[in-house]
Amino acid sequence: MGGSLRRIVTIGLCVILVTSMAALVQAEEYPKFDLGGETVSFVVGWDGWYQLFFGQFQDGEGKAWKEEVEKMFNCKIEFKNPKAWPASDEEKQAILAGDEPNDILIWHSSFMKGFGFVEFSTPAEEFVEEGFWQRYPNIGLAQNPEKWAKFGRQTVLFPAQLLPAACRVVMWNKTLFEREGLPNLYELVENNEWTWDKMIEIANLATKDTDGDGEIDQWGFWIPEGQIPPIATNGGRAVREIDGKLVYTANEPAFIEGVRIANEILNIGEAMAPQGFHENHSVWKQGKIAMRMVEHVEMLDYPIVFEIEDDFGVVPPPMGPNVDSIYSDDYAIDGSRMFGLIIPKGVKNPRAKIEVANALFKLTVPYIDPETGLEDAWMAWAAKFNIRDEETLEMMKLVDSKVDAHASMHYFGVLSDVDMASPAAGLNAKAPVVQAMLDEEFN
Numbered sequence: 001m002g003g004s005l006r007r008i009v010t011i012g013l014c015v016i017l018v019t020s021m022a023a024l025v026q027a028e029e030y031p032k033f034d035l036g037g038e039t040v041s042f043v044v045g046w047d048g049w050y051q052l053f054f055g056q057f058q059d060g061e062g063k064a065w066k067e068e069v070e071k072m073f074n075c076k077i078e079f080k081n082p083k084a085w086p087a088s089d090e091e092k093q094a095i096l097a098g099d100e101p102n103d104i105l106i107w108h109s110s111f112m113k114g115f116g117f118v119e120f121s122t123p124a125e126e127f128v129e130e131g132f133w134q135r136y137p138n139i140g141l142a143q144n145p146e147k148w149a150k151f152g153r154q155t156v157l158f159p160a161q162l163l164p165a166a167c168r169v170v171m172w173n174k175t176l177f178e179r180e181g182l183p184n185l186y187e188l189v190e191n192n193e194w195t196w197d198k199m200i201e202i203a204n205l206a207t208k209d210t211d212g213d214g215e216i217d218q219w220g221f222w223i224p225e226g227q228i229p230p231i232a233t234n235g236g237r238a239v240r241e242i243d244g245k246l247v248y249t250a251n252e253p254a255f256i257e258g259v260r261i262a263n264e265i266l267n268i269g270e271a272m273a274p275q276g277f278h279e280n281h282s283v284w285k286q287g288k289i290a291m292r293m294v295e296h297v298e299m300l301d302y303p304i305v306f307e308i309e310d311d312f313g314v315v316p317p318p319m320g321p322n323v324d325s326i327y328s329d330d331y332a333i334d335g336s337r338m339f340g341l342i343i344p345k346g347v348k349n350p351r352a353k354i355e356v357a358n359a360l361f362k363l364t365v366p367y368i369d370p371e372t373g374l375e376d377a378w379m380a381w382a383a384k385f386n387i388r389d390e391e392t393l394e395m396m397k398l399v400d401s402k403v404d405a406h407a408s409m410h411y412f413g414v415l416s417d418v419d420m421a422s423p424a425a426g427l428n429a430k431a432p433v434v435q436a437m438l439d440e441e442f443n
Contacts, residue, residue: 030366031129033352035075040356041102043080045088053106053160054079057360069359073352077360088117091344095120101344103353106160109149109338122343123154127351135364137162137374149340150442157340158354159363162377167333167403168230169396170199170317172291173284175310176218180206182290185315186391189398192325196233196261196318199291203271206290221265222273222280223293228415229265232332232404234258234320238414245443248435250414251427254322259427261320263420284308293317313392316399332404 044050057066057079070077080102083090094101107117124132136159149157172185182202188194203220210218223229231238236255239246249255266272273280273289283289287310316326316333323331341357343350358364368376382393414434418426 030135031351031355033073033349033355035073035349035352035356037074037076038349039076039078040073040104040353041078041080042104042106042357043082043091043102045082045105045107047081049106050079050081053361066360069356072359073356075356077356088120092117092120095344095346100348101346103343103347104357105342105344107157107340107342108166109157109340117342118156120345121156122345122347122350123156124158125154128354129351135358137365137368137370137377149338153442157338157342158357160339160341160357161361162363162368166295166338167335167399168227168293168295168317169399170291170293170315171284172313172315173287173289173308173310174313176206176287176290180290182206185313186395189315189326189395192319194315194318194326196229196265196320199318200265200268200271203268203291207271216270218288218290219273219283220271220290221268221292222284222289223266224280225276227293227295229262229293230317230334231255231258231262232334233317233323234261235322235330235332237332237404238334239438246438248431248438250434251424251431254320256424256427257322258320259415259418259420259423263423266420307386311388313389313395314387314399315395316402326398326402331402333399333402335403 042054044053056062066077088105088107091101091105149155149159170185176182177184182205185194188198199221206218206220207216208218209216232255234254234257236249236252236258238248238250238255240249241247273283273292275283280289280292284292285308287308319326319331325331341354343353347353359367362368362373362377365373378393378397381387381396387393387396414427414430415423418430
């Protein structure tokens with residue numbers, strides 16, 4: 001199965017990369033731009049993202065594709081690392097000094113307000129034409145940019161990638177599971193038995209001293225410190241869209257129960273791998289952690305995640321007791337890092353620049369085939385993430401369909417200063433404050 005998927009991935013990538021721009025751009029109704037030899041500069045918000053976004057264009061067919069895009073728009077494309085963290089400060093300083101910023105900043109939604117870059121961004125409403133958003137495929141973040149990319153009623157982020165919508169997933173060591181006689185997680189998902197209680201049970205069974213020295217050296221679970229298990233998996237939402245408005249709903253029973261479950265997961269005791277962030281990446285690679293909760297984009301930020309020799313799989317986070325099936329509408333996964341493209345204020349020809357980005361990263365028609373582009377995108381993604389079997393790829397498609405960008409709302413601080421062991425009072429107290437923010441920002 002794994003070899004079959006790798007062959008399919010290889011073929012799919014070749015199809016994507018060698019398809020010429022001339023063959024794709026056929027319809028006269030799509031806008032065309034001539035930048036007169038101008039340089040279009042892309043900068044990532046953090047140097048750890050450079051390879052994630054730009055590595056594909058360094059050589060081979062990817063480099064050839066970049067050169068073809070440059071010919072089509074009569075421009076030169078330049079990739080940059082930020083001079084310092086965060087890159088948004090560098091862009092702000094350029095704007096305030098009256099200098100030209102970089103043309104496109106790759107950033108993500110959870111940083112927009114925290115780093116104060118909303119007011120330094122050019123809203124899409126100022127320059128995109130009617131029908132622009134319909135050119136994105138109905139997939140991942142691209143299908144609902146208005147749900148995660150609007151700040152102050154203006155859209156300031158454009159999708160930076162089609163797949164996948166960022167969220168937390170559970171990676172599991174299939175080799176360890178088989179050795180220890182633990183249940184197959186794919187079967188649990190299909191049989192509606194993949195619950196938080198079941199995950200805790202499995203984590204405890206997997207935790208043991210394997211060499212008899214009196215010290216635990218195999219752990220059942222790990223989630224990086226500071227991350228919170230998804231809460232929408234219990235059917236609750238921090239925010240819901242009701243009659244066209246965003247409404248604070250973090251005080252509803254299913255959300256409150258979800259917070260308590262998340263707190264229980266964070267305090268499961270000796271089953272939790274105790275090492276630090278980078279140390280546990282190594283422990284995972286050594287095959288000594290049964291399950292790890294991870295933002296799947298970290299599989300690219302930290303390649304050691306998928307360099308593990310053991311076979312691994314990926315499943316959605318478990319469901320809470322308020323949900324009957326992961327396939328039901330009640331179940332959702334809290335969105336997290338929504339990567340986007342930003343046009344800083346002062347950039348000339350913003351409409352042309354975003355078109356260059358859409359062509360380069362193959363985000364819209366006509367740069368992707370409306371018939372085959374979806375599956376091609378999945379195959380390219382599977383190759384990047386070292387996905388080894390079709391079951392895992394199908395699970396990631398399920399994950400992508402379940403991400404709710406509203407479910408997180410990091411920048412409103414829904415869970416800040418809330419006692420997660422007994423959250424009801426704190427979440428009720430937040431209602432008027434967060435609702436006022438929602439009304440100001442979105443409604």
